[in-house]
Amino acid sequence: MQLKPIAQTASGCTSSGCGGRSDQLTHLPKHIREKVHNHPCYSEQAHHHYARMHVAVAPACNIQCHYCNRKYDCTNESRPGVVSELLKPDQAVKKVMAVAANIPQMTVLGIAGPGDPLANPERTFETFRQITEKAPDIKLCVSTNGLALPEHVDALCEHNIDHVTITINCIDPDIGAKIYPWIFWNHQRIKGRKAAEILISQQQKGLQMLTDRGILVKVNSVMIPGINDQHLVEVSKVVKAKGAFLHNVMPLIAEKEHGTFYGIMGQRGPTTDELTALQDQCAGDMNMMRHCRQCRADAVGMLGEDRNEEFTLDKIEHMDIDYQQAMQQRAAYQQQIEQENQQQSRGEMVISLAALKSKKSLRPVLMAVASSGSGVINQHFGHAKEFLIYEANDMDVRFIGHRKVDLYCHGGDSCGEAESKLDKIIRALEGCEVVLCSKIGYEPWETLEQAGIQPNSEHAMEVIEEAVAAVYQEMADKGELTQQHHAWLATA
Amino acid sequence: MTYQIIETCVNCCACEPLCPSDAIIEARPHFLISAKKCTECEGDYIDPQCVSICPIEGAILDSFGKAANPIGSLTGIPAAQWVAMIAEVRASV
Numbered sequence: 001m002q003l004k005p006i007a008q009t010a011s012g013c014t015s016s017g018c019g020g021r022s023d024q025l026t027h028l029p030k031h032i033r034e035k036v037h038n039h040p041c042y043s044e045q046a047h048h049h050y051a052r053m054h055v056a057v058a059p060a061c062n063i064q065c066h067y068c069n070r071k072y073d074c075t076n077e078s079r080p081g082v083v084s085e086l087l088k089p090d091q092a093v094k095k096v097m098a099v100a101a102n103i104p105q106m107t108v109l110g111i112a113g114p115g116d117p118l119a120n121p122e123r124t125f126e127t128f129r130q131i132t133e134k135a136p137d138i139k140l141c142v143s144t145n146g147l148a149l150p151e152h153v154d155a156l157c158e159h160n161i162d163h164v165t166i167t168i169n170c171i172d173p174d175i176g177a178k179i180y181p182w183i184f185w186n187h188q189r190i191k192g193r194k195a196a197e198i199l200i201s202q203q204q205k206g207l208q209m210l211t212d213r214g215i216l217v218k219v220n221s222v223m224i225p226g227i228n229d230q231h232l233v234e235v236s237k238v239v240k241a242k243g244a245f246l247h248n249v250m251p252l253i254a255e256k257e258h259g260t261f262y263g264i265m266g267q268r269g270p271t272t273d274e275l276t277a278l279q280d281q282c283a284g285d286m287n288m289m290r291h292c293r294q295c296r297a298d299a300v301g302m303l304g305e306d307r308n309e310e311f312t313l314d315k316i317e318h319m320d321i322d323y324q325q326a327m328q329q330r331a332a333y334q335q336q337i338e339q340e341n342q343q344q345s346r347g348e349m350v351i352s353l354a355a356l357k358s359k360k361s362l363r364p365v366l367m368a369v370a371s372s373g374s375g376v377i378n379q380h381f382g383h384a385k386e387f388l389i390y391e392a393n394d395m396d397v398r399f400i401g402h403r404k405v406d407l408y409c410h411g412g413d414s415c416g417e418a419e420s421k422l423d424k425i426i427r428a429l430e431g432c433e434v435v436l437c438s439k440i441g442y443e444p445w446e447t448l449e450q451a452g453i454q455p456n457s458e459h460a461m462e463v464i465e466e467a468v469a470a471v472y473q474e475m476a477d478k479g480e481l482t483q484q485h486h487a488w489l490a491t492a
Numbered sequence: 493m494t495y496q497i498i499e500t501c502v503n504c505c506a507c508e509p510l511c512p513s514d515a516i517i518e519a520r521p522h523f524l525i526s527a528k529k530c531t532e533c534e535g536d537y538i539d540p541q542c543v544s545i546c547p548i549e550g551a552i553l554d555s556f557g558k559a560a561n562p563i564g565s566l567t568g569i570p571a572a573q574w575v576a577m578i579a580e581v582r583a584s585v
Contacts, residue, residue: 060504060505060545061506061547064547064566070548071502122509181566184544187537187544188539189545256580257577
């Protein structure tokens with residue numbers, strides 16, 4: 001197969017191999033690209049190599065969302081925004097230094113909750129102040145609902161925070177009234193449409209103020225079917241016009257046992273197909289983020305890999321950290337990653353399947369990949385807690401998103417129906433025809449095949465995009481791509 | 493006349509900086525209101541501040557011992573549905 005670079009389109013190429021290592025960021029101005037380059041939450045390429053952490057220093061919140069319940073921290077769950085261990089700023093700083101010294105890939109510290117960071121300005125800014133002073137090699141970011149954003153923009157600039165995430169679920173107060181039951185504003189609790197109106201206006205004002213000052217802004221939106229799903233296309237346009245550089249559409253997670261309004265009232269989350277379709281619709285307007293794994297407010301580690309247990313308060317108490325020395329090791333490690341990345345991009349990282357174009361109307365294929373990082377297929381099927389999903393078509397290979405296996409709950413059979421782990425994986429891989437991994441046992445192999453998903457461990461340790469392209473080529477050669485996938489026929 | 497925080501408080505700290513009388517104590521297992529200091533915000537604000545930001549229904553009682561934010565008043569979840577969910581979760585454990 002001939003490998004050659006794919007031409008960039010004006011709207012920004014969505015191919016994960018596009019431009020080699022610059023992934024979905026190619027359309028951005030150079031100074032912004034440099035800022036996000038090794039930020040695991042923003043750069044699709046970086047999330048294979050770099051890690052981020054959040055510290056839970058901000059418990060208070062100034063609004064209520066229908067997908068949130070402030071009462072819960074069940075030990076069996078790792079829902080986004082939920083947290084187990086609340087830290088004082090001094091404790092948080094100690095933890096950050098301990099993690100940074102032990103995980104040299106950790107480049108980003110975020111404060112995201114469990115409440116709203118800007119509803120806890122003293123705790124949030126004290127943490128950032130100390131980190132800037134003691135660990136200047138760590139990037140800082142903050143995630144907010146936006147209500148208190150305008151009044152804190154100056155302070156954010158002072159603390160040299162260049163990444164801000166605003167959760168914007170709507171720009172229409174009538175829709176907002178169905179998402180936010182109340183806000184706390186000017187010393188009063190305000191409900192209904194008026195509350196949504198104030199929140200929306202503050203979010204938009206804050207977004208504009210930040211981009212005017214050259215601060216990077218990502219917008220998160222929670223996709224709530226029947227409430228804001230179609231509306232998010234409009235949101236995407238508006239936030240892009242105001243200068244947001246990335247829009248991350250996340251699925252609503254709502255289960256009765258979470259005790260949230262949506263969970264109890266039976267509001268469903270989107271299917272993976274609905275989510276991908278909306279992300280595609282929004283992608284025409286702006287750069288979309290597809291690798292977000294909706295981490296918890298106290299997450300530590302590579303995106304999707306929660307290592308918080310290794311750094312609890314009692315454990316870091318006994319760690320003796322020499323940060324000056326750690327900082328040198330970190331710099332050396334990160335330099336090595338950069339060198340490896342550059343070697344990869346000089347090689348055959350860029351995949352084009354344009355050679356297949358002559359064979360007309362080949363259907364696209366979804367493939368699931370088990371990988372523990374570095375952009376290669378290096379994980380045993382049975383060890384994978386999540387799969388990276390790629391789509392191959394006759395033009396290129398693109399990264400679609402993640403599918404988690406244990407969806408936010410690691411409890412035993414007491415949680416819901418006693419579905420076997422393999423059944424759960426098969427359900428999570430719905431729509432995929434191939435699963436690529438480094439190894440796989442006989443029993444899961446058979447069960448997967450019966451479910452219409454072909455396991456494949458022939459490409460162990462290969463670069464993901466290359467392997468996906470190779471498998472797609474094999475399928476094309478066998479004539480499998482001119483027929484429909486039989487699993488689709490069964491459901492059609 | 494004074495408010496009282498009870499054990500359903502989740503220690504989210506939201507009320508503490510808002511109190512004009514410094515009546516809120518960051519105690520454990522949960523926050524407390526000093527009965528001596530609490531003025532119910534009279535003379536300072538139209539609405540009592542702790543009651544206005546507290547996200548937990550029933551966590552603050554008024555001077556009559558009644559929930560200042562009754563069940564359903566903040567989340568919008570009807571009381572009957574909330575009770576049924578709690579019963580269901582308890583039964584499954």
